[in-house]
Amino acid sequence: MTILAVLIGTLIFAVLAPILGCLLAGLDRKISARMQGRVGPPLLQPYYDVRKLIEKDDVAVNGTERVYIICALVFTLIAGGIFVSGGNLLMCIFVLTLGALFFILAAYCTSSPYAQVGASRETLQVMSYEPMVLFMAVAFFMAVQAILGMGSFDVRAVLYLDVPVITNIWLVFLGFLFVLTIKLRKSPFDLSYSHHAHQEIVKGVTTEMSGKTLAMVEVMHWCENVLFMLWVALFFVWGNPASIILALVVVAVVYFFEIWIDNNFARVKWQTMLTSAWVVALVAGGINIAFLAYL
Amino acid sequence: MSYATKSPWVIHYDGSSCNGCDIEVLAALCPGYDVERFGIINTGNPKHADIFLVTGSINEQNISVVQEIYNQMVEPKVVIACGICACSAGIFHDCYNVIGGVDKAIPVDVYAPGCAVRPEAIIDAVVQGLAILDEKSKALKAQKKGA
Ligand code: SF4
Numbered sequence: 001m002t003i004l005a006v007l008i009g010t011l012i013f014a015v016l017a018p019i020l021g022c023l024l025a026g027l028d029r030k031i032s033a034r035m036q037g038r039v040g041p042p043l044l045q046p047y048y049d050v051r052k053l054i055e056k057d058d059v060a061v062n063g064t065e066r067v068y069i070i071c072a073l074v075f076t077l078i079a080g081g082i083f084v085s086g087g088n089l090l091m092c093i094f095v096l097t098l099g100a101l102f103f104i105l106a107a108y109c110t111s112s113p114y115a116q117v118g119a120s121r122e123t124l125q126v127m128s129y130e131p132m133v134l135f136m137a138v139a140f141f142m143a144v145q146a147i148l149g150m151g152s153f154d155v156r157a158v159l160y161l162d163v164p165v166i167t168n169i170w171l172v173f174l175g176f177l178f179v180l181t182i183k184l185r186k187s188p189f190d191l192s193y194s195h196h197a198h199q200e201i202v203k204g205v206t207t208e209m210s211g212k213t214l215a216m217v218e219v220m221h222w223c224e225n226v227l228f229m230l231w232v233a234l235f236f237v238w239g240n241p242a243s244i245i246l247a248l249v250v251v252a253v254v255y256f257f258e259i260w261i262d263n264n265f266a267r268v269k270w271q272t273m274l275t276s277a278w279v280v281a282l283v284a285g286g287i288n289i290a291f292l293a294y295l
Numbered sequence: 296m297s298y299a300t301k302s303p304w305v306i307h308y309d310g311s312s313c314n315g316c317d318i319e320v321l322a323a324l325c326p327g328y329d330v331e332r333f334g335i336i337n338t339g340n341p342k343h344a345d346i347f348l349v350t351g352s353i354n355e356q357n358i359s360v361v362q363e364i365y366n367q368m369v370e371p372k373v374v375i376a377c378g379i380c381a382c383s384a385g386i387f388h389d390c391y392n393v394i395g396g397v398d399k400a401i402p403v404d405v406y407a408p409g410c411a412v413r414p415e416a417i418i419d420a421v422v423q424g425l426a427i428l429d430e431k432s433k434a435l436k437a438q439k440k441g442a
Contacts, residue, residue, distance in 0.1 A: 029331075038329040045334050051298035052345070055432060057370040059342070203340035210342040210369045 010081025021222025053215035068106035075099035086156030110208035118204030122192035128277035129179035135285030142292040143168035161238040175284025186262040297432040302334040306344035312351025315411035316378030323414035341367035352384040371431035
């Protein structure tokens with residue numbers, strides 16, 4: 001039964017997430033351009049980019065790279081499916097991390113030094129955000145327990161709540177916002193792969209990827225971004241259907257805030273990223289979880 | 296119109312030059328001219344690029360570099376020679392190590408003369424290059440269908 005639900009969820013996510021993610025990416029570029037005093041590309045520019053990449057000739061450094069990228073994309077979609085079908089949040093996080101690991105493998109499997117620099121930076125990014133994301137899942141469980149009297153990792157549990165989980169875990173939410181910048185690949189934490197014009201060591205993780213493989217990477221990023229926004233929304237949804245509107249407003253504000261950060265801060269060194277993300281995770285996650293556990 | 300013309304990503308290489316054209320190319324890519332309006336993005340990776348902007352002339356040292364970048368670019372691709380140095384070696388033409396314009400190393404599709412080449416001329420050349428990119432993209436598609 002749950003497998004079927006996840007399957008249907010994955011299908012829904014696989015259809016809707018690329019569309020929403022593409023529009024989100026287009027809006028992102030448009031707003032970034034306005035912030036820099038430019039007109040910016042058309043809204044559908046990310047779509048044109050991907051269509052162009054698909055039209056390009058097929059060139060690959062080896063046969064395995066594309067297989068890894070396909071795995072990364074599929075696991076991202078399954079992670080989305082788990083979330084959309086109301087499944088286990090912890091599972092969703094693990095499957096998404098698995099997708100991220102396949103992406104890293106794809107970069108490592110080419111023997112290009114530039115791709116490998118990108119891959120090690122990507123690994124550092126995963127190391128930086130993962131503790132906070134896990135704390136988020138644990139805090140979600142405890143918040144549901146505090147409100148409902150019975151803990152649950154299930155996303156659908158929010159529909160039975162009287163108040164949103166943010167009331168109990170706002171500190172965790174703030175910590176999550178911090179690592180969200182890393183997950184969305186926004187400056188100052190866009191160490192492995194930047195969406196801005198040419199500021200990379202060649203092009204970080206995607207150096208050796210071209211054509212259809214790169215198109216898949218782009219689509220994967222769109223889907224990831226949509227899933228992260230769903231995570232943000234999760235904090236604000238409760239039994240009342242009107243809460244979905246509130247969640248959408250919060251998502252819009254959060255994304256705008258991320259674009260603003262992206263355009264106003266220069267990239268930091270990886271040491272700063274790692275230590276700050278872990279300190280934030282320990283302080284925000286630790287204090288909030290200790291509070292929920294002992295009070 | 297193929298999608299290639301809607302999102303041309305450029306890579307830029309500077310050969311033997313006074314750096315004048317080099318600076319003009321980067322000026323064309325800056326917010327003042329906002330080439331991202333046309334989907335143009337400056338990338339540092341030949342594998343992601345559709346348009347190769349070369350400034351400066353070809354010499355004994357850089358000929359292999361230019362050829363390497365060109366070979367790493369994925370079809371369809373277009374080469375634009377920016378500035379008179381890139382077109383025909385310009386004032387450097389009789390230097391002991393200079394071979395000539397970019398067309399001595401790789402096939403050039405559009406020539407944009409000028410010393411230095413104006414950003415407007417570069418944008419015009421890129422737009423001309425897009426028409427060629429469109430043709431090449433269609434040819435590639437037809438070839439794929441045939442194969
Ligand atoms: S064409 Fe003129 S400005 Fe451009 S690189 Fe050559 S000498 Fe310099």
